[in-house]
Amino acid sequence: MLEQNIEQNKVYDAAIVGAGPAGVSCAVWLARLGLAPVLLDAAAEVGGLCRRNPFPEDWNASLPGVSGAQVADNLARSLELAGVPLRLSCRVHSIRRETGPRAGQEAGREAGQQTGQQPGEPAGEQVWQGGAAFKVACGADSTLLSCRHVVLASGVRARGLARAELAPAGRILTGPGEHIVAQDFRGLRVAVLGGGDNAFENALYVAERGAASVRVHARSVRAQQQFVRRLAPSQLAVGPYTVDPASLSVDGRVYDMLLVFYGWEPCVDFTEGLDLRRTPAGFVASDAATAQTSCDGVYAIGEVTQRQHPCVVTALADGVTAAKAIQARIEHAGRPWVEWGSSSVGPEASWTPHTSFT
Template sequence: MSTVYDAVIVGAGPAGASCAVWLSLLGYKPVVLDKASVVGGLSALNPFQDVWNVTAPDLTGEEVSLQIQKSLEAAKVPVLLKQTVTSIQRVEHAESEFPLFKVFFGENNALMGKNVVLASGVKHKRPPQMPAGKYYPEILLGPGKHVYMHDFIMKKVAVLGGGDNALENAVYALDRGVKQIDIFARTLRAQKKWLSIINPEHLHIGDYNFNPEEMTVNGEHYDTVMVFYGYEPQLDGIASLNLALMETGHIWTDQRTAQTSVPGIYAIGEVANRMHPCVVTSMADGVVAAKAIQASLEAP
């Protein structure tokens, strides 16, 4: 029989890496798949210091990702990058005492595991006016390195969204020489911290019309549009499992074990939205799943 892993982990961000490292150190055999070219998930796209991470306040998200890579290497966890999971199927196997799962990825490739851990994270929500797959060079979708690298000097900028990311990045753009900035939000959800910095004249609360083809908001043209509509879970390749989902679209899990509605399938980190989403809570989720898998594998 081909190699059967104790857990096939989909996602090499803080949650998936934490689970993999713990399982390896506990004496089990995990493997990690990720469609990205580097480990770290969204952290790998963050060029700013993550001061919320109390163990590494001086490190940027990119540097945190390098530490994640070191941890995976030290724990001797195999990681397959640039691999997109296409489907996951439960299979019966005469040579195994456990029900097995077959995780298909790439072109006709598959791995076998006693458990599957979904740590695929989230992606930025696109405005409905922007077709999937179409690139708009002056529309910045969500926070990250693309904002850090953008030239804002003397640009007329529109910010869409009323949460923390929207206002924090508006402040970032203001500090980098914009000519004009307008923030459009149907409702304001941001912390008072950001609201105290933003001039109320820049805020436009209520419905608005966005046209990405003409780069206009309410008919007014902008040089750059920054969109912060939040995140949605990445659920590609798991439709065949028929997992229970929450009203938000995230994967439902048992709070104690991180197990989904299908025994042997776990979901951790932001794809399950189990706790306030950040690097630290995602890593904690990985530990929860690893210990639950250990308990299931060691059960008499």
């Protein structure tokens, strides 16, 4: 896919960080709603984790048999058809909030210039007149992009094993994906660390591909019983365990490879200046109805929030939720849609409607 032109001097309605299913869905919806999004991603291709998933997306009822890479290609095609400005290989370094009345006035003035509005002319309903405005520093040259809203769709990365760098190169694999498929496990003794679906599914995968032995070490078992039942009792150790990466040993037993499935952590290193509230698990807390975070004008969607069961379908839905919430703010003179109403975080957080649109 060809990258669409980015206008550095333009004030975008929303800068979306992350070109996975959630980010692409939000960008496409915003564009088709007549708004001006810009999409940024540190990767060289569109698709997020889908791009690295070699297996069929059979959980997506609308696309049976389609691979993760094909889903990623479809996402890229959708961006192209919607004409969404896109910048790949563009890491976001920081997001700075422009505060005070002048920021809102400047955003409104620039919006008027972009829509052909004359100075002093009343704004049409599509023109944003105030509220939060942001500067996003991105890319190798730290280009500054201006936007009225920010959407965090930056996804997650697999949690690693402490001191994994002490292990021989290539002997510890972290998280699911194409690197597991590329590995030859024939004749190897493999320890799988973790108690969730990914750990058990990959243990079964490794066993089917000729490993000499496979043993799952889990402090607790959270995986689906359909996976757990397929392992022999001797292949599962439940309870605390000690790992020595340097010797590739778990509780003193030596292996040829360690596969680590310790779950996920959000990719939000660039958001330090936004003071975002987090869930107990460390993900970005957001309102269920609008995807807005505790920082006014900032939305979070997809796996960075763990708002819903993480998958392509729920990520796409999250993107629509944020796009419609942003449209509502812009078309109603920037009046806040919700405000954070509790010190709690996560699904139990209380959100209070701030303004009724009538």
